[in-house]
Amino acid sequence: MDSRIYNLMEIIRPRVKEVGFSFYLLKKNKLTLAAFYVIVALFVLAILAPYIVPYPSHISDEANVANKLLPPSGEYLFGTDELGRDIFSRVIYGIRISLTTAILAVGLAIIIGVPLGAIAGTIGGWVDEVIMRITDIFLSFPPLLLAIAIVSIVGSSLNNAIIAIALSWWPWYTRLVRGQAVSLKERKFIQAAEAIGTSKWKIIFSHVVPNTISPVIVQASMDMGGVILTIASLSFLGLGAQAPTPEWGLMINTSRNYFLNAWWYSIFPGLAIFITVLAFNLLGDGFREIMDPKTRKR
């Protein structure tokens, strides 16, 4: 066997075992497991949305005002909105939008935050000072407020909302990773790497960053719920998605005008947000428990 492949296998094998063990722990935690299945279902729905919704044309290509604000029925499961569009189709499509925007926002925050944290923690000194003080400045704003401020400056659209959220979320990752990096720095393998003259950058990106992945994943899965909620809030305020995008927050905002006559219009997008955010939060909590060595020993 080629020694490189052998090395790779050496690395992968314990990881696979780890994942298997994690899944075993996941199975033991019923609530987390349920949340996990809900999220898997949401992803499946999001991917299959164009094939399963009854009225794909109601997303943006068609409006039929003659059928406006019909209550839920066999034909329109969740009723229709003010332009006669099927709310069920739009809510299902909304999963796509919420999940992709949330993943993009969190991903962007990780891309900004993790390297910065690793650099700050590993190099230390004035670099650490500068990076961490900047993070402190960002952390001193409530995330939603900062996102609102950013969107108001650059203009309201879904893309800008994603960027704004990423910009207000990255400091959390920087902090987390920096803490990890500082403790890793004292570990033998890093010191060994330093001793044989490995460059700082190589240490940061091939030793420090990979070893901070698990806390970052836990943090990310916990953040997903919050990010989905923030995107919905921004859209609700008219600062995120714009019509005719079937975004949940935007749908609730429009439905306010009809709430007294058409309860279904606000209830279903609201339920969608509720279920998604709850599932992600439960999953995040479960992940934390699973990955926490203290709970593992038990």
Add this chain to the structure above:
Amino acid sequence: MKKILCLVIMICILGAIIAGCSGGQSTQVTENKLKIAYYAFISEPYIDFDPSVEYSNGIIVLHNIYETLTRYDVNTGKIEPLLAEEWTSNEDGTVWTFRIRKDVKFHDGAELNAEAVKKSIERTMDLQMGAAYIWDCVDEIKVKDDYTVEFVLSYPAPLDLIASAGYAAFIISPNAVDKDSAWFNEGNAAGTGPYKVQQVTKGEEVILAKFDDYWRGWKDNQYDRVIIKKIPESSSRRQLVEKGEAQITSGLSVTDIKALRENPSVNVIEGTSWTNIIGFFNTEKKPLDNADFRRALCYAFPYDEVVNDIKEGMAYKSVGLIPRGLWGHDDNLMQYETDLQKAEEYLKKSGVNPEGLKLELTFTSGTEELRNMAQLYQVNLKKLGIELQIQEMNWDNVWEKSKNSKPEDRQDILFMQWWPDYASPMSWLYSLVHSEEDILFNLSYIKDENLDAMIEEADMLSATDRAEAEKLVIEVQKEVLDKAYFIHAYDDKSVWAADAGFKGFKPNPAYEGVVFFYDTYYE
């Protein structure tokens, strides 16, 4: 045992909460004291409290505090006397003599006379703010005797009509007429109207109290106090009227109106309105400078769907620029229909490539019907391959953007409502079609000398030869329709919801949004 105790405590708390709620309701205003009329208004009750300056919502307050020389009567469709008892003009409409009513008192005790009229109108003319342009025709105001005032005009104009204007025609007390705008905006006022100011909170509410010495006298069942308060949400205004807290409101959403029609304790009042909703094309920007392209856009607009399904019949399809009920309106004018095939044809003819074309549509946020209309239009334009980007903004921002010095930085299409300053079609032609040096309301940026000349001539003729003026007004509209400068979306109906006990109100299209509380009474 513990559980039962818990339950008992819970029930007690719940009971207390429920009792607390209903307790709050019972502390209602005691009967037989002051009778209050509460008008829940969609927006700020006024922007500037100076009657010479205000060119916005403020007329809903000012018309109850101040009065004008004449008033447009919605029942007769004519100009009726108010502070002027009668008036005459010379043959060619250049000299107008008004006889002023005697024994009329201002709120501050001053007497109304010819001098007060002259000073009030001169104040408005000197300030040159708001709608002061309506007096542009006036050359000189002469006081003939104590109760006769003569207007000498530089060109013929229907001054009796102008004196009835909703804006900039108020008569102010001689004690207040020399004060500056700041004094008025501190919440001071002195008019001859039936109500005087009691309390003013800028941007929120105005409370008016009955003026005991009002010249038309008072009956027992009229209102002692008037509250005009900003309640921006349609559903909140609806609830106020349903609960009987507010006496009257307007600007409700179609869904709310529909629900209120079922309610026996609420009257839904419909009236003519001279408001129409107009889409303005940015004709100074490519590709909207192309008339064929604009025609294509006009043919793509969902006219019938808007009137029937969005407004649910609470609007008429526009025919031409001038709304029905005003002279100059002509039902025989050509009107664009929704016809995507024709739109496609004109698009081809225009040579504009719709691929990747994005048009920006702006309008004032908060109006549900406009938002729905914009979304329908978006769907139709998508079928032509054009992407419509909808931008809902505050009116300030919409207007600011439309006045940008660079045409490319302005919006492509802007939707706005327009109603006249006084009962005349000239308001549409002068403000929306006639060329402007500084952009104000000509938001299609029309610059056409031929049209300008026709409008100016029509304006001159309107005082002396109404039939000829009307012909010209129709000619102007034909040209405007042919060039497709505007989308004529719909003519609005004025729809109000009032408490069943609130009587005597009739919407007056010449004074948009105004409730003349003196005419109303309770039952």
